[in-house]
Amino acid sequence: MTYVYPAEMRATRDRLRRRKYLARKRADLLGHIQNTNSQCNLEPFGKKITYKSNRGEVTERFVDPDVRMSMTVDLEPITSARNDRTIRFDFALTCEPLDNDLGFTCKRVRRCRFGARGA
Numbered sequence: 001m002t003y004v005y006p007a008e009m010r011a012t013r014d015r016l017r018r019r020k021y022l023a024r025k026r027a028d029l030l031g032h033i034q035n036t037n038s039q040c041n042l043e044p045f046g047k048k049i050t051y052k053s054n055r056g057e058v059t060e061r062f063v064d065p066d067v068r069m070s071m072t073v074d075l076e077p078i079t080s081a082r083n084d085r086t087i088r089f090d091f092a093l094t095c096e097p098l099d100n101d102l103g104f105t106c107k108r109v110r111r112c113r114f115g116a117r118g119a
Contacts, residue, residue, distance in 0.1 A: 029074045033058060036067060
C-alpha cells in the first residue's frame with residue numbers, strides 16, 4: 001500500500017529521508033572505529049566517542065599508519081560534514097618507491113570528498 005504525501009509535506013519527507021541516511025552513515029563510521037579499536041586489542045574508549053568533545057585522541061591510539069589513516073577518514077565526515085553537503089568516498093592509488101630501487105609499491109587508500117548536493 002502506498003501513500004502519496006501532500007505537496008506541502010514532501011519537502012519535510014525528503015529532509016527526513018536524508019537525515020535518516022546521514023544518521024545511519026554516522027553510526028556505521030562510529031561502529032567501524034569501535035570495532036577496529038577492539039580488533040587491535042586496545043583498551044576500550046574511556047568515554048563515548050559519539051560526542052565530539054570525546055573524539056580528540058582517537059587516531060593517536062593506533063600505531064599502524066594505515067589504520068590511523070583509516071580512522072582519520074572515518075572521523076572526517078562525522079566532524080566536518082554540513083547539512084548542505086554530501087559525503088562521497090572514492091579510492092586513490094598511492095605509490096611509494098621501494099628502498100631497493102626495484103620499483104614501486106602501490107596501495108589503495110580510501111579518501112573522503114565533500115561536494116555540493118547534486119554534484
